[in-house]
Amino acid sequence: MSGLSGDKILVTGALGQIGTELVEALRKQHGVSSVIASDLRSVDQVGESEGPYLKLDVLNTDSIIEVCKNEGVGTVYHLAALLSATGEKNPALCRKVNVGGTISVFEAARQCSMRVFTPSSIAVFGPDAPKHAPQITDLNPTTVYGETKVEGEQLAKEYEETYGIDIRGIRYPGLISYKAPAGGGTTDYAVEIFEAALNNGYYDCFVRPDTRLPMLYMDDAIRATLMLMDEPSENLGASKAGYNIDCFSFTAEELANAIAKEVDGFKCDFSPDVRQNYADSWPDSIDGSVAKEEWNWSPEFDLDAMVKAMLDGLSNKQ
Ligand code: NAD
Ligand code: AKB
Numbered sequence: 216m217s218g219l220s221g222d223k224i225l226v227t228g229a230l231g232q233i234g235t236e237l238v239e240a241l242r243k244q245h246g247v248s249s250v251i252a253s254d255l256r257s258v259d260q261v262g263e264s265e266g267p268y269l270k271l272d273v274l275n276t277d278s279i280i281e282v283c284k285n286e287g288v289g290t291v292y293h294l295a296a297l298l299s300a301t302g303e304k305n306p307a308l309c310r311k312v313n314v315g316g317t318i319s320v321f322e323a324a325r326q327c328s329m330r331v332f333t334p335s336s337i338a339v340f341g342p343d344a345p346k347h348a349p350q351i352t353d354l355n356p357t358t359v360y361g362e363t364k365v366e367g368e369q370l371a372k373e374y375e376e377t378y379g380i381d382i383r384g385i386r387y388p389g390l391i392s393y394k395a396p397a398g399g400g401t402t403d404y405a406v407e408i409f410e411a412a413l414n415n416g417y418y419d420c421f422v423r424p425d426t427r428l429p430m431l432y433m434d435d436a437i438r439a440t441l442m443l444m445d446e447p448s449e450n451l452g453a454s455k456a457g458y459n460i461d462c463f464s465f466t467a468e469e470l471a472n473a474i475a476k477e478v479d480g481f482k483c484d485f486s487p488d489v490r491q492n493y494a495d496s497w498p499d500s501i502d503g504s505v506a507k508e509e510w511n512w513s514p515e516f517d518l519d520a521m522v523k524a525m526l527d528g529l530s531n532k533q
Contacts, residue, residue: 226294227271227293252268253269288327291323291329296363300400303358313360334387337389338364357492364386375455383455388460388462389428390430392432393406401428413530422490422491423491432521450510454505
């Protein structure tokens with residue numbers, strides 16, 4: 216992978232669930248000083264940083280352009296966003312940050328000749344999509360968050376067609392990890408349940424036991440992201456702004472049972488709240504055959520491997 220205007224990498228929203236692990240992986244691949252992490256928090260709030268860090272609001276296009284020009288940034292991983300549960304509580308802010316922030320980054324990419332990775336989500340699908348969602352189908356989400364993700368994919372296509380910018384994205388399923396907390400999404404129950412199981416032996420889950428959603432362990436999500444960004448451009452087709460990727464699916468009850476096999480006495484109750492509606496509007500599983508054909512994606516972690524990795528990771532952290 217070669218940078219265009221420069222070889223450095225900028226990550227927005229770097230302190231979030233994905234950014235925490237993506238920055239680590241990118242620094243291993245490219246060297247610590249080549250990867251600039253950025254987020255809304257100031258440096259003194261972040262503490263001792265293990266590499267370059269900047270306070271950067273993605274709504275401030277001029278600042279992004281200035282940083283990219285001064286630092287010689289060639290690639291941006293744009294992660295700053297509001298997730299579904301937080302976004303539905305404040306739809307205006309969700310639109311502002313998710314769509315406005317994406318336009319800022321694309322404008323900077325246009326002016327500084329940069330490549331961009333920007334995640335989409337399974338939230339692009341609405342209740343009318345097949346429950347095993349194909350790559351191509353009508354996208355009619357019923358959440359504002361989902362609408363911003365559809366708009367992000369459309370903007371990526373427009374910027375690529377109009378200005379020739381290389382913009383790539385993955386429709387991430389719910390991501391499960393332990394290094395940083397989940398950031399206010401509907402799929403957060405599949406993350407919170409682990410810490411609750413280890414600390415309290417009990418979790419009160421905010422979706423019904425039969426709620427089935429596509430999910431992925433973070434190691435696989437990071438690997439998919441790096442693979443997609445390393446793939447030669449000529450191999451990628453019309454879905455490059457938002458690939459479905461193969462992952463695994465389980466119900467909330469299947470997850471609780473898998474944890475109970477490992478954590479003696481673990482008990483889970485289910486008290487669905489408003490997030491149930493968002494979960495019900497999303498598919499049960501997704502068809503990742505286009506990503507498999509174009510850049511050979513397949514995940515390594517299944518439900519049992521993920522449960523073991525989560526419990527080991529959290530136990531070693533505590
Ligand atoms: P997160 O909420 O954990 O992190 C987002 C980060 O963005 C936060 O650190 C926040 O401080 C920062 N941020 C918010 N507003 C900002 C602004 N104006 N300027 C700069 N930074 C700002 O989210 P995440 O889980 O790491 O998700 C990253 C991306 O991946 C998002 O686009 C999200 O929609 C997408 N995604 C995540 C998942 C998942 O399960 N985590 C699934 C599908 C898609
Ligand atoms: C959320 O639940 O909001 C995210 C997502 C699937 O986009 N995890």
